[in-house]
Amino acid sequence: MDVFYAYTYGTAGWMAIQAMPLIISPTVIIMLLSPEVREPSPLEGYFARSLGFSLLTLGLIIALLTGSIPLTSTTTSTAITTSQTDPKAPYAVPVLLISLLYHSTVAFYCYARYTTGGTFCFALGSVVSAALGSVALWCVMFASSGGRISRKTGADKRTSGWPFKNSESARERKKVARGKSG
Structure with a gap:
């Protein structure tokens, strides 16, 4: 499997893993995050589910616009190209850059929260987002052109x-x- 496709599937999968608890049981998530034990408000439940659906949507958009899930019946080469004949050409590199920015921001935020609070979940989020961001940076640097042959x-x-x-x-x-x- 190509590194680029592994990155897009990994990003979509990580976002789905983060979204499932928010969609399935926002009450439990809100109670775990709240310093005092109380019943979450309907607005908090709405925001938790909206965030979960947003993460799922963002992961699916990344997979679709980068060409990992083909929208046509014919397949093209596996390299990220900028030729006009490639249907994913106008979107692959910009979506890759935006998702790189997303993963870098989340990794920085999780690391900052981990250093102040020491919670394992923030450390896990920081490590996974930093790894995905590193792979995205590698794809931007080395996999985004066909070379100069x-x-x-x-x-x-x-x-x-x-x-x-x-x-x-x-x-x-x-x-x-x-x-x-x-």
Whole structure:
């Protein structure tokens, strides 16, 4: 499985895990979070369920707009591309960046709450969100382009000859030069 797809499924799954207790039993969640024992108000229950539905929706949108769940019957290449023929092209990288920002913010918030309160749940949330954010950062840096492959030589244009000589690229250039002259 591609790292990008693993990230989108992991993000959707983590958001679903967070959403289920909020949707199923907001009363228990609110009672656990409240410093005094009391019955939660209907407004608190509404906000808890709304947050749960929002997390589920956000996870599903991330999976759909990044192309992890295909919306067409034909599949394209697994790399994140920016070509106009790819139906997910306009949305994959922006959604990836927004979800990276989300995971980074949640990881920072959970870590700050963990250091002040020492609750295990915040530590778990911080670790999982930081891991998902790290994978998203990796996808943004390394998986968001098809590379710069030369049409003539087939070599990657981003390589250089410093500090070591790129003998493979030099060999391909000689082949191309011989083909043009002969």
